[in-house]
Amino acid sequence: MPPKIRAALSRYRVSAFVVGWGLILLVLLMILKYGFGGATGRFDWTVAVWGPIHGVLYVVYVLLAFDLAYKDRWSLLGILKVILAGVIPGVSFVAERWVHRSVLARRKI
Template identity: 75%
Template sequence: MPVEPTPAPTAAAPSPTVPPRVRSALARYRVAAFVVGWGLLLLCATMVLKYAFGMDWAVKVWGPIHGVLYVGYVLLAFDLAYKDRWSLLGILKVLVAGVIPVLSFVAERWVHRSVLARRRI
């Protein structure tokens, strides 16, 4: 009995190419989103220390640090938005995600997938 040759695997559909300047801005944004996400969770923990245990110093120390981190997040989000030509609504969604605990992690995944698929945010 003759054995039929197996067909060669078909190549996956080519993914859209992301311009290098967008790719580098995306990498910077992803780091910022991760750092701000963890920083916001830490800020929530310091608020628990302040209100539950009277440790005011925790928020006094971490609050300004988180503020600086968030400003960096905003600047890097604007950089990516400018280079990838986001809509105003997309920019607002990403900026709001930076102030709601855990949402920056969700927004980072959404932005990453959308940029790589070349979908407009």
């Protein structure tokens, strides 16, 4: 595997892990806010702080996915699958494994 693709794959894998856990945390914080915060607004600040941080992390994930896709010449459908995997809690972990195995095996995504 070319070094540029290996480096892009490593960056993508880290971002998929971070975004996956970040989204799970955001969902948990939203459950706290809307399920247990009620009218008191005790947990409003948690989503207000973590939401934008997760948004930035997701943008970085998308950029790194595009970088890997460009270097490994993915199809448009493959790119869309990987990008959408970052918005469903837990699916980015599955997509990361799929991408990792496919890139190592030199299969087109």
